[in-house]
Amino acid sequence: MALTQPKSDAAEVLLAAYPAPLEQGQWADTARKAALARFRAEGAPGRRDEYWKFTNPSLLTAGEVAPAGLLDTDEAPVFEATDKLLLVFVDGVFIPELSGDLALEGVRIEHLSEATAKDIHWAKDVYGVLEADGQNPVPRPLAALNTAVATEGFLFHVTGKVSKPVCIRYVRDAEDADAVVHHVVKLDEGADITILENGPAAARFNHVLEVDVADGASFHHVRAQGRDHKRMAATHLFARLGRESSFKSFTLTVNGQLTRNECVISFNGDDAHATVAGASAGDGGDYHQDDTVFVTHDALNCESRQVFKKVLRNGATGVFQGKILVKEDAQKTDGYQVSHGLLLDDDCNFLAKPELEIYADDVACSHGSTCGGLDETAMFYLVSRGVPEIEAQDMLILAFLDDAIQEIEDESIAEDLRGRMKDWMERHRGQ
Amino acid sequence: MAVTEDVAKEGIEQETVDAVKTVGEKYKYGFETDIEMEYAPKGLNEDIVRLISEKNNEPEWLLEWRLAAYRRWVQLEEPDWAMVDYPEIDFQDQYYYARPKSMMEKPKSLDEVDPKLLETYQKLGIPLREQMILAGVEGAEDIPAEGRKVAVDAVFDSVSVGTTFKEELAKAGVIFMSISEAVQEYPDLVRKYLGSVVPVSDNYYATLNSAVFSDGSFVYIPEGVKCPMELSTYFRINAENTGQFERTLIVADKGSQVSYLEGCTAPKRDIAQLHAAVVEIVIMEDADVKYSTVQNWYPGDEEGKGGIYNFVTKRADCRGDRAKVMWTQVETGSAVTWKYPSCILRGDDSQGEFYSIAITNNYQQADTGTKMIHLGKNTKSRIVSKGISAGRAQNTYRGLVTMHPKAKNSRNFTQCDSLLIGDKCGAHTVPYIEVKNNSSRVEHEATTSKVDDEQMFYCLQRGMDEEEAVALIVNGFAKEVLQALPMEFAMEAQKLVAISLEGSVG
Numbered sequence: 001m002a003l004t005q006p007k008s009d010a011a012e013v014l015l016a017a018y019p020a021p022l023e024q025g026q027w028a029d030t031a032r033k034a035a036l037a038r039f040r041a042e043g044a045p046g047r048r049d050e051y052w053k054f055t056n057p058s059l060l061t062a063g064e065v066a067p068a069g070l071l072d073t074d075e076a077p078v079f080e081a082t083d084k085l086l087l088v089f090v091d092g093v094f095i096p097e098l099s100g101d102l103a104l105e106g107v108r109i110e111h112l113s114e115a116t117a118k119d120i121h122w123a124k125d126v127y128g129v130l131e132a133d134g135q136n137p138v139p140r141p142l143a144a145l146n147t148a149v150a151t152e153g154f155l156f157h158v159t160g161k162v163s164k165p166v167c168i169r170y171v172r173d174a175e176d177a178d179a180v181v182h183h184v185v186k187l188d189e190g191a192d193i194t195i196l197e198n199g200p201a202a203a204r205f206n207h208v209l210e211v212d213v214a215d216g217a218s219f220h221h222v223r224a225q226g227r228d229h230k231r232m233a234a235t236h237l238f239a240r241l242g243r244e245s246s247f248k249s250f251t252l253t254v255n256g257q258l259t260r261n262e263c264v265i266s267f268n269g270d271d272a273h274a275t276v277a278g279a280s281a282g283d284g285g286d287y288h289q290d291d292t293v294f295v296t297h298d299a300l301n302c303e304s305r306q307v308f309k310k311v312l313r314n315g316a317t318g319v320f321q322g323k324i325l326v327k328e329d330a331q332k333t334d335g336y337q338v339s340h341g342l343l344l345d346d347d348c349n350f351l352a353k354p355e356l357e358i359y360a361d362d363v364a365c366s367h368g369s370t371c372g373g374l375d376e377t378a379m380f381y382l383v384s385r386g387v388p389e390i391e392a393q394d395m396l397i398l399a400f401l402d403d404a405i406q407e408i409e410d411e412s413i414a415e416d417l418r419g420r421m422k423d424w425m426e427r428h429r430g431q
Numbered sequence: 432m433a434v435t436e437d438v439a440k441e442g443i444e445q446e447t448v449d450a451v452k453t454v455g456e457k458y459k460y461g462f463e464t465d466i467e468m469e470y471a472p473k474g475l476n477e478d479i480v481r482l483i484s485e486k487n488n489e490p491e492w493l494l495e496w497r498l499a500a501y502r503r504w505v506q507l508e509e510p511d512w513a514m515v516d517y518p519e520i521d522f523q524d525q526y527y528y529a530r531p532k533s534m535m536e537k538p539k540s541l542d543e544v545d546p547k548l549l550e551t552y553q554k555l556g557i558p559l560r561e562q563m564i565l566a567g568v569e570g571a572e573d574i575p576a577e578g579r580k581v582a583v584d585a586v587f588d589s590v591s592v593g594t595t596f597k598e599e600l601a602k603a604g605v606i607f608m609s610i611s612e613a614v615q616e617y618p619d620l621v622r623k624y625l626g627s628v629v630p631v632s633d634n635y636y637a638t639l640n641s642a643v644f645s646d647g648s649f650v651y652i653p654e655g656v657k658c659p660m661e662l663s664t665y666f667r668i669n670a671e672n673t674g675q676f677e678r679t680l681i682v683a684d685k686g687s688q689v690s691y692l693e694g695c696t697a698p699k700r701d702i703a704q705l706h707a708a709v710v711e712i713v714i715m716e717d718a719d720v721k722y723s724t725v726q727n728w729y730p731g732d733e734e735g736k737g738g739i740y741n742f743v744t745k746r747a748d749c750r751g752d753r754a755k756v757m758w759t760q761v762e763t764g765s766a767v768t769w770k771y772p773s774c775i776l777r778g779d780d781s782q783g784e785f786y787s788i789a790i791t792n793n794y795q796q797a798d799t800g801t802k803m804i805h806l807g808k809n810t811k812s813r814i815v816s817k818g819i820s821a822g823r824a825q826n827t828y829r830g831l832v833t834m835h836p837k838a839k840n841s842r843n844f845t846q847c848d849s850l851l852i853g854d855k856c857g858a859h860t861v862p863y864i865e866v867k868n869n870s871s872r873v874e875h876e877a878t879t880s881k882v883d884d885e886q887m888f889y890c891l892q893r894g895m896d897e898e899e900a901v902a903l904i905v906n907g908f909a910k911e912v913l914q915a916l917p918m919e920f921a922m923e924a925q926k927l928v929a930i931s932l933e934g935s936v937g
Contacts, residue, residue: 050512328854343869347836352864354875357514361851361881369864372872 007043011141013063014044017178018149021116027124028116035128035147042141051138054319054351055290059258060142060204060234067175068203068230068257077169078198078224078420082413084167091172092152092179092202106160107193112153112182123155126184130210130238134264138294143236143262146208150182153208158191158217165194165220170201172228177202183209187217187245194410195219200226200256207235215242215269221249222413224420225259229286232258243269243299250408252417253280253289254424260290267330270300277307277407281421283428285315285347291339292321297330297360306337309404311397313344313428323355326363333363341371342400394425458930461699461729464551464669468588471528473672477501480642483528483589487611487645490618500631500641507635513798514827514859515767517703517740525705527643529670530590551587551667581692582607585665586677589645596660603659605689606651610678613649620651624682628711628748628775636707636742636769640676644709647677652687652718661690661917666708668697668728668739674705681711683718685751690721690917695764697729700737703766707742716751716778721759725920727927728764735794735823738766745772749781752807756782759915761924762789762797763931771829773802776810776838783812786915788924790905790931791824791856800830800847800862805838805871814845817909821852821932826859832873833865841871849879850908852901852932902929 021032045057059066087109088098094111102109115121128147134140156166168183179202187193191214201207213219225233233256239247253259263276280289295304310318320339341350354367374396382392401421408414471482480501484494509520533545582596584607591609600607606617613621631641648664668675683689697704706728714720722745731738741764747756758772774783785801803812812832820826828847849858860877882904890900905928906913913921 331854341866343866346839346868346870348867348869350864350866352862352875354860354862354864354877356849356860356877356879357857358849358851358859358879359857361854361856363851363879363881365879367860367875367877369862369875370873371864371866373869 003041003043007046008040010044010046010061011040014061014145015039017063018180021149021151024116025119025121027119027121031124031128032148034132035144038132038135039141039144039148042135042139042144045141051292054321054353055260055288059232060260065176065178065204068228068232070172070175071200071228073227078416079167079196079413081416082165082167082196084165084196087154087166087168089152089168089170089181089201091174091177092170092181092205094152104162104164104166106158106162106191107166108157108159109166110155112155113151115155122157122186123184126186126210126212130212130240131208131236133240133266134238140236140262140264142206142234143208146180146182146206146236150180150208152180153182153184156183156185156193158185158187158193161192162194165196167196167198170197170199170205170226172200172202172226172231175203178204180206185209185211185219187211187213187219189214190216192218193220195221196223196413198224198226200228200231201233203231205231205233205235207233209237211237211239211247213239213241213245213247216244217242218246219248220409222408223249223251224417225251225253225256227255229255229257231256234260235262237263239265239274241265241267241269241272241274243271245269245272247274248407248409249276250404251278252420253278254420255282255287256289257286258288260292262292264294265304266296267299267302267304270302272299272302275305275307275407277404279309279401279404279421280318281311281401281424282316282318283313287316288319289317290319290321294323295325295335297324297326297333297335299330301332302330303334304336305407307404307407308339309342309401310340310350311342311344311401312348312350315347317349317351320352320354320369322367323357324365324367326358326360326365328359330360331362333360333365335363335365337367339369340400342397343371343373390429394422394429397425398422458699458729460696460727462554463698464547466545466547466669467532468529468670469532470526470670473526474523475525475527475643479527483643483645486528487614489614492622493614496626496631497642500638503632504635504638504642507638509635513769513829514825515769515796515798517767520705520740524672526670526673527676528645529588529673531587534590551669581661581663583663583665584609584648585667586646587667588670588673588675591646591648599659604653604656605658606649607662608649610647610649610680617651620682621649621680624680624711624713628713628746629709629744633744637709637744640678640707640709640744644676644678647679647708650681650689650691652683652689654684655686657687658689661692663692663694666693666695668704668706671700672702672704674707677708679708679710681720682713683715683720685715686717688719691723692917692920693722693724694727696727697739699729699732703731703738703740705740710743710745712747712756714747714749714751714754714756717753718751719755720747721757722747723759723916723920725761725923725927726764726768730764730795731766731793733793735766738795739764740767741765741770743770745770746775747773747783748775749778749783752778752780754778754781757784757786757915758801759786759912760788761912761916761920761927762787762799763927765797766795768797768799770799771801773804774812775804775806776812777806779807780809781807782810785814785816786912787816788819788909788912788928789817789826790819790928791821791826792931792933793822793824795824797825798827798829800828802831803833803843805834805841805843808837808839808841810838810841812843814847815911816847817912818847818849818858819852819905819908820849820856820858823855825857827861828859829861831863831865832875834867834871834873836867839868839870843873845875847877848908850905851879851881898932901932905932
């Protein structure tokens with residue numbers, strides 16, 4: 001279908017917000033030009049797009065970023081206690097002085113700008129490639145834009161088992177920073193890495209993470225999207241999974257006026273496993289959080305899990321769009337998807353579209369989606385046993401979110417996030 | 432296919448055996464009645480709209496209403512969001528009006544009725560006494576009908592051929608007639624409710640229907656009346672290259688009750704035919720409407736040639752408190768189905784239910800589901816959808832459940848299960864859930880699986896053959912919906928399940 005003029009105009013307006021990357025190495029130029037063409041062909045996302053039915057993209061596509069206030073907090077950053085290699089970005093720009101030594105056994109880490117300066121680089125088979133694959137059947141123009149204009153980010157070539165997690169911390173400084181960051185992770189056969197991400201990043205953050213998981217490799221990803229109330233983020237996670245590989249990603253979202261997290265997973269090898277989970281908590285009418293997941297099964301005997309939990313209050317909105325696509329020969333697929341909304345008061349919105357599209361017959365796919373208030377019977381049980389009402393409520397909310405948090409493999413990290421949620425509830429309860 | 436024994440085996444119900452026996456008959460309503468027809472010229476324009484209106488001797492307001500719809504339709508684009516794929520329809524290459532010539536003047540006795548029309552009804556299995564009335568013979572109403580009474584309105588291509596039991600219904604105060612007659616006899620009622628549930632602007636096909644609908648049924652159940660018998664409409668497409676656009680309007684006044692059945696068949700043809708109907712139901716306080724459909728339009732052949740394109744808009748509006756509506760549908764026919772019977776739960780404590788079995792085989796495609804729009808307090812809805820896909824068919828459930836901020840303490844439960852038979856077919860689920868208050872609860876679950884190996888093994892080792900076994904298992908899979916159907920339909924539906932799956936195994 002031909003692109004409408006408004007979509008095309010909006011694309012140019014958005015494009016004008018970012019400086020065009022300088023001419024660099026051949027592979028990078030080719031990738032960026034192709035991405036730019038994709039973005040122009042798709043146009044900016046608009047309210048009338050079916051894929052943006054529940055989320056208004058106008059803040060993400062505006063030519064200018066509205067200044068967003070910074071959160072004043074002395075709280076220790078998430079993952080502080082974890083032994084890790086720390087990489088720090090301030091307003092979307094890497095700051096080596098604040099970061100650790102890039103040398104780490106089992107992984108070669110290279111800044112995007114170094115790699116793009118070279119004419120030949122392994123990244124040409126991944127950078128923008130997984131993103132391009134993920135554009136079909138649903139366009140993801142903000143990801144294409146990211147590939148076209150990003151100059152910040154890291155390329156991780158994982159060759160073995162990496163001894164400690166790599167933690168990328170995104171710090172905000174300016175009120176109107178508009179950041180574009182693009183990371184690529186390539187895991188060789190049998191390799192294993194954990195990537196942690198946390199922090200609000202920028203007033204507006206466009207983030208792409210492409211993960212190529214080779215046969216038998218494992219990728220773990222845990223993300224906490226900073227607490228600033230006014231920040232906006234559009235993130236895309238693209239993953240391609242080889243035979244017997246494993247992929248696990250968890251995202252915690254609290255606060256933020258607009259968050260759209262897209263996750264696109266494609267099973268290319270048999271017997272692989274993927275989990276995408278998310279817990280989110282929002283308070284107030286200007287909280288809008290959207291998890292959009294697309295899992296494509298194109299191999300035998302693969303298993304996918306999607307577990308999403310959202311706690312909403314005071315007019316907050318939570319969105320879940322999940323899809324499991326099972327292609328014709330993807331027999332023995334096990335696809336599982338749940339999304340639950342817990343509405344703490346009357347004017348919140350939980351909007352969900354859990355989809356299945358199945359072309360193979362020997363599969364077991366299911367999805368469940370529920371929404372409602374706190375369980376009165378459970379509340380009564382706790383209160384009748386002497387638990388104060390507020391604590392009882394906290395307990396039930398934490399238990400509700402825990403189904404998603406449990407999907408994190410590392411127990412100490414899970415515990416860290418549980419603590420954050422508990423703090424969040426203390427700050428936001430009973431108002 | 433052969434059934435080895437005539438007597439039912441232990442543990443197998445006779446109906447199942449009978450159903451399986453009929454499998455060999457395939458689509459048995461595929462015959463064509465060779466009858467002289469009167470057509471309006473091919474194509475669609477304002478003149479055709481005027482012509483249809485003139486043929487039905489309609490008042491000015493209705494003509495204007497149609498013209499407004501037509502003018503809007505010209506501006507619209509055909510929707511493409513459904514998971515169905517079919518060659519582009521040339522809306523100018525269709526007849527929009529066709530009626531048997533013999534119906535130009537109402538026949539006075541059986542001798543005057545075109546024998547071909549009589550034969551058609553006989554073949555479709557409608558009993559003789561009803562048939563006399565169906566064919567429009569005056570006086571047949573006095574002959575007592577045997578057994579259970581079901582009043583029938585039969586629509587043949589563009590016109591209603593006749594309505595049975597009209598007088599008996601009139602005694603109870605129930606109005607049941609073709610909509611073209613109702614426009615003449617009860618213009619105020621029709622004018623008040625027509626388009627009030629499905630407005631002219633609703634969607635592409637509903638707008639088209641508003642412009643060119645030629646007939647359909649009209650039902651009015653007055654306050655406090657329980658309709659003394661089941662009402663039914665039987666749709667038959669016969670003429671070639673003719674679209675059928677019927678419009679059904681049911682109004683259930685306060686405290687009334689009615690159960691309505693709908694059936695449809697069409698001849699086998701290589702060229703696809705269009706059917707775009709609109710059903711509007713208005714339900715007042717404490718009224719209760721049950722609407723059941725067995726949709727058995729010609730599905731096309733094994734190669735996917737021909738069949739009916741079925742684009743239908745059905746909606747019930749529960750306007751009063753405690754109003755109740757129940758949609759039950761068995762969708763086995765049509766090459767393409769695009770249909771979402773919906774419930775607007777406006778009155779407090781109103782209830783909507785949707786039970787559906789959609790079976791697709793060969794190259795059939797179905798995109799069907801429901802919308803439950805909760806507006807009133809304490810409203811309840813329940814959706815049970817069973818999709819069965821075989822051959823190279825595609826079967827999609829598409830639904831919407833929305834809880835508006837004011838719909839406090841409302842409740843929804845949705846269950847959609849899909850069964851796949853064979854590895855070339857598809858089953859899809861596209862539900863939309865929107866919850867905007869916290870005292871309501873919404874639960875949605877969906878599963879997709881294939882016929883269970885263990886169940887299959889059990890049946891086979893009991894001496895059933897594969898097709899018999901699949902039919903039995905599928906009947907079990909769809910049991911919750913089959914049980915919601917009125918008795919006559921349940922039997923037919925069970926048979927249809929077996930027929931539709933013919934050739935899907937092995």
